[in-house]
Amino acid sequence: MDTEDHKALREAVSALGKRHGRGSDPTQLWSEAGKLGYLGVNLPEEYGGGGGGISELSLVLEELGAAGCPLLMMVVSPAICGTVIARFGTDAQKQTWLPALADGSRLMAFGITEPDAGSNSHRITTTARRDQDTGDWILTGRKVFISGVDIADATLIVGRTEDARTGRLKPCLFIVPRDTPGFGRRLIDMELNAAEKQFELTLDDVRLPADALVGDEDAGLLQLFAGLNPERIMTAAFAIGMGRYALARAVEYARDRQVWKTPIGAHQAIAHPLAQAHIELELARLMMQKAAHLYDAGDDTGAGEAANMAKYAAGEACVKAVDQAVHTLGGNGLTREYGLAQLITAARVARIAPVSREMILNYVSHQTLGLPKSY
Known part of the structure; x- marks a missing residue:
């Protein structure tokens, strides 16, 4: 569950996202988010960051996504690259890159x-x-x-x-x-x-x-996975935010759209699938928070399992939420005016990248359940 600090951060980022909104200039949003300290919340304070972790950074991306303006490069620049450099970089690399990644003036x-x-x-x-x-x-x-x-x-x-x-x-x-x-x-x-x-x-x-x-030439996979676990957690945040945005548009429409005696949202055929979408997004968010907590606590192994599960759950929940939102709006769900149709393609990204759901199922089969590999 969110702490008081997390609730305050959510509200502040949500307000920023709503000021910009869907279709806004991502460059401007990136710049403002950087100046406000939101892009570097996971980076060390001595290098201009917020001293927090992936828990805070995933929260920022989720709320921007829920406002309709997710910043995909947050997955890459501060989460993967910033994390790897903060954990394994030389002092010179940290001085060169981390303050600039934190304030958004440079991208990686x-x-x-x-x-x-x-x-x-x-x-x-x-x-x-x-x-x-x-x-x-x-x-x-x-x-x-x-x-x-x-x-x-x-x-x-x-x-x-x-x-x-x-x-x-x-x-x-x-x-x-x-x-x-x-x-x-x-x-x-x-x-x-x-x-x-x-x-x-x-x-x-x-x-x-x-x-x-x-980092160390001999560290190999250790350094690589230090960046890949945050990538999965942040992809989950990206998907959950997108799903929340689509669901909110559908709920708003279902409350107002009246064809017979009551708004269409009163009909269970409309209401129940939206309720299910909300439940699945909330469950995915809990797994994302668990993964972020484990990662921030230094449990790379535990975080690996949870991050994969969070990414899987969030991708599935996002696709279902977007599909149901489009169906709720009917023909309007495919218009540019309502902006949901383009999410049909975008939602699939969370199922495919950075690792497919099939590979996550392989991971859980082998690592969690102890079943033999087929490859």
Whole structure:
């Protein structure tokens, strides 16, 4: 349940969201949210953040979503990249990036997905090798479906380096500034009405200084999952906010729309599915809060299970809420005026990204239930 501080933060962010509303300029909203301290609530105070955790940041994104103006880059910039740098970055990397990520003056994208790897991070082929003469890193590879690269100052790229002892490849994270030579991007034409664009990236012998590496070269998956758990929690927040927005529009319509003697919301065929949607969103929110609490308490293993479950539950609840909202409005649900039709596509994002519901079911089958793997 929300603390008093959380309730106050919800009210303040909700008021900001309502001032901007659906269809507002996300750049302006990002800037204002940053100045008010909402983008950096999870980052350390000594670097300009709020000193809170993913609990607070997910709350901010949920409330902006419920007001109709979610900021997708919150999932990426402060949640993934800010968290990884705060936990594993050098002092110089923290000084360079965290204050700017916290106040919104700089953005960072995150590049993990590859055309041929999909959900299998062990198949990532973007490689990083050392130049023995200079100590530089040289990155080669491709990434796909990377959000906001055009507006981000840098992208945190997941590459793989060769373990000198075993010869096996292990994941490592690198900060790649947007205009680095050899770092190319191509816009992907998406059937998705979103402010943030999706890109395919190419890294063609991208040369980076030694200090572009974030964290320990040998930490591998530990550092990677430090960013992926917040990503799942924040995706849940994104979905819950969107579902709440759609549900609120439907409830408002059902209260006012009168065809026979009473508003259509009096009919159980309309009312009950909306009540079910509300229940499922609230249940998903509880799991999201549990996941955020575990993560903020330092329980990475417990948070991994809860974050996956929260993301699954929120994605399902969001899709159902949006579908029911559109049905409630009938033909009006497909008009631009009411703004729900575009959510039909957007809601599916929470089912697909950053990990599909099928892979979450695999995770729960193996990790929670102890069933054998099929792959």
